[in-house]
Amino acid sequence: MLIPAHAPDAPPAAASAGSRFFTGPGLLVFLGAALTGYEAFLLLTIFGPTGEGALGGFVRDFQQWCYQGDPRTGGMSWAAVSIMLLEPVMVVLVAGVLWRDTVVQLRSPALWLRHLRAAAAGLVVVAAAVAGLVGYAQSDRAGGAVLPPFPGERIRVQLAVPDKPLVDQKGTPFRLADLRGQVVLVTGVYASCSTACPEVFKELRAVLGELPAADRAGLHVVALSLNPEYETAEIMDAMAGAQGLAFPEFRYVNGERPDEMRDLLKSLQFSVTRDPETGVLNHANLFLLIDREGRIAFRFTLDPRHRAWLREGLLHLLRE
Incomplete structure (x- = not known):
């Protein structure tokens, strides 16, 4: 079968x-x-x-x-x-x-x-x-x-400011020590910058515009040249005018010699490197707040988380 x-x-x-x-x-x-x-x-x-x-x-x-x-x-x-x-x-x-x-x-x-x-x-x-x-x-x-409340004195430092001879946009000799007794906001820019520097200037104008007149009277702004080999007083004056920032409330300064200015930038931790291919200067976007005693009290950046603290830090120092 x-x-x-x-x-x-x-x-x-x-x-x-x-x-x-x-x-x-x-x-x-x-x-x-x-x-x-x-x-x-x-x-x-x-x-x-x-x-x-x-x-x-x-x-x-x-x-x-x-x-x-x-x-x-x-x-x-x-x-x-x-x-x-x-x-x-x-x-x-x-x-x-x-x-x-x-x-x-x-x-x-x-x-x-x-x-x-x-x-x-x-x-x-x-x-x-x-x-x-x-x-x-x-x-x-x-x-x-979501930004935590401004820490105030908990993040305050007391760093000495190097006393270097500088020249402002009017060709006048200048030192940061000349502003002792005032609150000073220090940043770094250069005239041919088309990337971060416009944001720095925009932030400066916004901060100054938001301050009450009584507080603004006690504040000076100093912009350090990040391109000391090429920036003359005439270039800096034209740049300050184009940004609507008036002398003497705003001073755009360079060193008497490029090497001295580079030393000052380095001591204040404004790192600057030049891209060998494009020539663009890559730099730290810093805002240093100097108190009336002439010492660096706070350091902030363009980070959105720091912008509110920058304003509060200024008011903190201005109303001491």
Whole structure:
């Protein structure tokens, strides 16, 4: 008697569908769609707007996180940009090599239409990842906007101010010690700067504009030249006038000799380095508050978290 042979059990439908996805063109359609969406997102973060608003803030943050972006100059590491752009392409190329027989089938538009769900799934995955990044960025920005109360005397220092001979924008000899008995706000700029220095001047004008007249009368602002080899009194005077900052409340100063000015900048921790390719000066954006005794009391930066403290620190010293 012949015993009928039993056919092997058929695999579950779900397993069969999964197997077809990973061995057929569906996987490559999914990866291709995901790659297209991801590359479009990266191009937005590279060439997108960096101004005000939610999009501009996200693009600036992403450039700093992933491209070693410098918000002062707008520059990025193009090596980091290249790596970010090429990594997902390599993944898709490897998949294409492993499933090279299937790649040939992708020439048919009808095949893409049959796998629209796979393409949609690839775009959904990218959209979910981008949404997660945007949500994290917004949460981080919101957390950074919550500023603790001004610590006052707890962060106050008493650092001596170097007594170096300087020359202001009117060509008049000047020393920081000349302003002893006044509160002094010291920062650093240079006339040809087109990145951070306009923000420094904007902040100076805002601070002066917000101070009550009685407090403002006791404040002097001194801007140290960060480009001592090239800035003359005429250049500094023109720059001060263009920024609407009047002498003698505002003094733009340089050293009598460039090497002495560089020593002063170094002693006050205004780090300055010149980019050999662009000639742009990368520098620290500092605001030093000098009390009536002629000592550095507080140090702040352009960081949004410091701007409120800068105003409170000034009022703290002016009303002592």
